[in-house]
Amino acid sequence: MNHPRQQSVLQQRDQAMIDEFVAGVGRRVFILTPSFPFLFIGKILKVIDDIATIDVETTSVAQLEEKVWNVHIHSIEVFYIESIGGRKIPDLEG
C-alpha cells in the first residue's frame, strides 16, 4: 500500500471519481458502463465506499428502470452530474 501522498495516478483518479459522486449526492447523473445495462440516468442517493446508490429513472431497458441500483464507481466509463448552471440531462419518456 502506498503512502497517501504517494498515491498512484490510478488511485488518485479513483478517489477523484468518488469525491465527484459524493459531491453530487442528491443530483441527477448520466452514466455509461461497459457492462449491461450500459446506461443509467437517475438521482445519486448516497455513496458508500466506492459504490454509488442511484435511484434510476432510465436505463437501456425499460424493465430495469424505477429501481435503486448500486453502481461500482470504478466501473463507470463516462458520467455527467448535473450542476447549477450546467446542461440539464434530458427527461426521457417512452
Place this chain on the structure above:
Amino acid sequence: MKRCYHVVAIPIRIVVNTFGDYNPNGYMYVLKENESKVRELVRKNPFTPVDLVQPLVIRANEGDEVEILFENKVHFNTGMHFQDVSYDVQEADGAAVGLNEDTTVAPGEKIVYRIIADQEGISYFSDLGNPSSSEEGSNGNGLFGALFVQKRFSWWTDPVTGKTINSGVDADIHHPLLPSHREYAWIFHDEMEINDLTGNNPVDPMTNQETESFHGVNYRYEPLHRRQQLIEEGVVGPGTDGEEVHHDSWVFGDPASPILKGYVGDPARIQLVHGGVKETHVFHYHVHQWLSDQSNIESNIIDAQAVSPQSNYTIDPLYGLGSLQGSYGDAIVHCHLYPHFMVGMWGMNRVFDTLQDGSQCYPNGEKIKALQPLPDRPAPPAPTKERPGFPNFIPGKVGYKAPRPPLGIKGGRGLTELEANAAVPNARPGAVFSDPTPPGTKVIEFNVSLIELPIVYNKQGWNDPKGRIYVKDEDKEDVLAGRKDPEPLVIHTPANVAIRVHFTNCLPSVLDGDAFQLVTRTYESGMHIHFVKFDQLVCDGSNIGWNYDTSVLPGQTITYEYFADVELKAWFFHDHIFAVVDQPHGVFGSGVVHSRFSSFFDSETGETVDHGTQISVTNPLIPDYRDLALFAQDFALLFDAKGNPIQPPAFPGSQDDPGVFGVNYKNEPLQFRLGKDCDPAFSFSSFEHGDPITPILRAYEGDPIRIRLLQGAQEESHSFNVHGLKWLEERADLDSKLDDQRHVGISESFTFESYLPRSGDYLWAFETEEDLWNGLWGLIRAYGQKVPDLVKLPDRPIPNIPTGAVPDVCDPRPDAKLKKLNPPPSPLKTFDIVAFQVPIQYNSYGDHDPYAIVFALREDQEAILKGKKNPEPLVIRANVGDTVEVTLTSELKRELFPFQDGIYPYPDVKEQACYPPSLRISLHPQLIDFDVKTSSGETVGFNGDQTVGPGEKRTYRWFVDSAHGACGLWDMADIRNHKSQGAFGAFIAEPRGSTYHDPYSLCQIKTGARAVIRNPFLPDIREFVLIMHDGVRLLDKCDQVIVDPVASVLLEDEPEEESVDTYDQGSHAFNYRNERLINRYNEKPVLHQLFSSKTFRDPATPLLEAYAGEPVTIRYLYPAERRRTQTFHFHGHQWRSDVKDVDSRIDSTIGYTVTGKKQDLELIGGAGGIKRYPGDYMYRSGNIQWGIEKGLWGIFRVYEYLQEHLPPLGED
C-alpha cells in the same frame, strides 16, 4: 478421444414425400450398421419415405480424433471430403488433387480417413470423386452429410427414446456443466432428379407444365403442386385455392419435410447446412431470432440467413423455442425464395406446451410421437381434457382450412371453452395464447390496408397495372388518387413500445391473369412480420401447420399486436398467404424500431411523421441521423407504356425468372440514359438526363445516415454497393471490419450506419450487371450549402460552406479536376496505369478472350502487348497513411471491341438494347477514402466527369485510412462492354510500414498478385490475391464461342437446350485463368482424377506456393459481374470470418460471393493449417453446378522441404 464410424456410400432410391415422388438414382452415405436395414426398408416401401433415408449426420466432440472407415458401393469412385476439420491432405482429402495421393475410393474398395474435430460447429462432407453437375453426378443426387462437433464432454440421445444414438438428423445434446439442448440438422439441397409415381417429370396441375426443379430439405420436399392436386381432386380443402393452404395441416396433415419438435423454452440449435449444388437460399425461421455469428455476442441479430452451396451456419435461437414471449405452436422454417418455398423447401418447428409421451394424437388421429423433456428442465404439464395443449384446443375441422383466430377479427368470434382455458389472463385481440407485451407498455397503433393500384416504375412508363401495396389508411385516398407516389410502407417507432396494427384486406378477391400469371383467387391476405415479439398462433399473418389461419377476407380487419423489445433494424413484413403470386406486385413493407426516445420528422418540412422510406430521426442521447429504406425487387411483372409485357416467361405461371427489377417500385434502366453522343460513360450523370427516378437520400455534408437494406421480392440474389461510404459490418461491434457491399436475399434486413464526409453525389447500386443495367441504382446527395427543402438535423450545425448554387440538369457537365496539393501529401505513392485491349489465354487448352481489356502499369504494357507477359489483373498496394495518386490513361480502340454495334449478345442481359462500347474508362476503388467529386472513378449525379477518353489522362487521389486489405478496383464507364472483359483489379491496403516483395526473387515490387509482405512489427507473410470473376466471353481454340455453363457440364450426353438464366451465362475464372474440367475429361475421361497433376498437369489457375507453417493471407475479391453467387472453399484451411475480430466465426468457406465481395483470409496455423501438413490443397468454388466444372479451382502447394525456386520467409 477417438471415435470410429464405418460409413458406406450406396446407391438408393430416395422417396421425397408421401405422394411417392422419388429420385431413382439417389446416393447416400449410411453407417454400416444401418446399411442392410435401409436397403430392406426401401425395397419394402418403394413409394413412401423411409426415415433412415436422410443425409448422414454423425457427431463428435471438440478435440476428438474421428476415424472413418469408408467403403464405396457406388459404381464410380467416391470419397468423403471434410470441411472445417484438420487432416493430412495426402491421406484424407477425399479427392485426388495435384500431386497428392488419390484418396477417393474405387467401387468395392475401402479407405480410412483420420480427421481431427478442431472446434465446435459443423463439418460438412461430400464427394469429390464425381464432380459432375448432371444427373449422373453424385452431389446433386444426395452424396453429402455432416459431422456435428459438440463441446467437449458432450453426449447425445434420441429425442424420442432418450437412448444414445450414433447418427441421426435430430438429437438431444447433453453436457455435465451446460444446459441440454435440442439439435436439429437442416440440410438444404437442390437440383436433385425427381420422378413422379409414373416415372415422369412431375407436372404442375395449375400450369400443366413440368414443375420447378427440386428444392428440399434432408431429402424431402412438400410441393404446392402436389397438395393442390388433392384440392383439385376434391379430396380435401373445399373452397380453397391452393397457395393459402399450402402449409395447412388441418387440410393435408403434416408434410413429409422436417418437423423440429420441442417444448416451450427448450434451448435449441439448428445446424444449417447447404448440401445442394447451385442456388443460394435464404433460411428463414418464424418467430425466432439469433446472432448472425453465434461466437460473437456483438454480432447482428437476424432471422434470415442466406446460405450458399457447401457452406453452413449454426443457429441458436435466442431465448430458446418460442422466443422471449414463450409462444407455442407451429413456426414454419423455409427457404424464403418463393419459387423454392412453393416447390417444397419448407418444414416446421413444432413447439408443444404439454408433455408428449406417445399417447396423444393430432386432430387427424395421427399419433404424436413421444418427446423426451430435456433432463435439466421441468417437464411441461401433461395434457388434460380441459387443457389438451397445442394443437388439440384449436377448434379446427380436419380436411378443411384452419379456423380463424379468436378475438382478433373485427366482428369475429370469441373464445371457446378450450381456448379460454389455454389463453393468457389478459387475452385480447392479437395476444391470446402468449403475451409479448409487458404491462404498462406504451401502445402505438397503425391502421394499415392492402390495396391494388397501377404503379408506374420509370419515366418511360414501365408499369405494373396490378400493383399491390400496403398503405396507412390515412394515405389511402391520396395514393389511389395519385396525389402521393406509391412507395413501400415503412413505419417507424422507438423501442419499448407495443405496436398494434389494424390490418384491412382491401384487395380484390381475384388477381387477374396476363402474360405473367394465371388468374388466381387471392381472396385472403395478411401481414406476416419478422423480428418483433408476438403470439404466433394469432399474429403470424400466415396459415401454418395446426395453427390458426391469421389472414382475413376482403373487407375484413384483423388486429395484430407486436412488442418491440429493443432497438431493431428494419423488420420486414409481407403477405404469407398468396406470396408467390402477390408479392412481385409489391406486397411488402417494413417497420423500423429505432432507439428508445427517438422521434421522427419529415426531412423536407420538419413535420412529425411515423412512416416513410426516407425520414430524419432525432434522439436526446445519440446523434441524429437521416434514414433511408431500400427494397430490392426481382420478378417485377411490368408492362411497357404500350401495354406489352416486359420479359414475360415462357408460359403464364412460370417461376422461371419472369419480369425485370425494381427498387422501391422504381427503376432507372441505363438503356434510356444514353445521351446525344451515345457514350455509356455518362449514364449515371444528372447533367444530361436529370436525376434518376429511384430514391435519392438527401442530407447535408457531415450528416450521419442509416440505410435499411431489404429485399421485397422474390427469388434472386442482389449485391448492394455504396461508392465512397463504408460501415461496420457488425454494427454493434467496434472490432468489426468495415465494408461497403452486402449480398441480400429476400427477407434479409441490414442496417448500414455511416456518415457523409464530404459534399457530393454518392452512388448506391445493386451492382451486378443485369440489376444495374435494368435500373437498380440511385444517389445519396450530400449538400455543402443550405437548400430550402431540406431541414437540418437538430444536433448538426447549419451548413454554411459557400459552394455555390446547386447544379442544374441544364448546366454543362464539368470536368472533375483534381486540385494540386501544396505542399504535396506525404507519404505519396503514384501509379501510372494504362487501360488497353489485349488477347488473354485462359488455359492451355486454347480457351481465350481475344478482346480482353486490362489495366496495367505503364512499365508492363509493352511486355504484355508483345506476348512476353500473359496478363493478370492489376494488383497495386499502399500502406495506411499513404496518399495514392493514380494516373489513368485510356488506350482503348473501337476496332478491338467485339460488338461495335452496341448489342452484346452473349453473355446476355434482360432487356438487351443498344449500348455502344465506350472508349472512355475509369477506375473506381472500394473502401479507401476519397472525394467522390474528383476521385470516385465514375461520372455520377452532379459530380464532374471522372472518366478518361482515348489518349487522355486523369489522376485520382485516394487516401489509405485503414488497413482494409482487399479492395476491388473496377471500371464504371461502361458496365456492359468493359468489366466482363477484364476491366478490374485490386487495391490492397496494407499495414503502415509494409514493403512488398516478389516471392521468388524477393526484390521489391509495385504490382503482382503474389507477394511477400514485410513489416517491422509483423511476421513476414505470403500474400496471394485471388480474383474470382464471371460473365467472361471465351472462345475455344477453334475460335468458337464457349457457351457456358452448358458447354462445361460433365457427363451430359445431350446438353439441354433449355435456356439458361441470363445471370448464369458466361465463363468463370480466377485471375483471368480457368481450368475447365470438360477439357481435361475430353483429354482423359477419368472422372475422379480430373484435379490430379499426375494424370494431367498443374492447372492454369494460379499455383500458390508456401512452406508448411508459413503465415499466409489470401486476398479474395469478386469484382464481376453476374447475379449468380458462388461459394469459395479452401481445402484443409480455416480463417476468422472477420479478419479484424478475434471473436468472429472460424470458416473454411465464403458464401454468397457476388459483385463487390472481398474478404481477407488469414489462414489459421499458416500454410498446411493447424497441423501444418504439406501437400496440395485445392481452392475452389463450392458450387458443384456451374462453378467447379467451369474451371473455378486451383492448387495451394505446401512444401515440406526447401525448394530451389522459392526462398522461405525470413530470408533476405
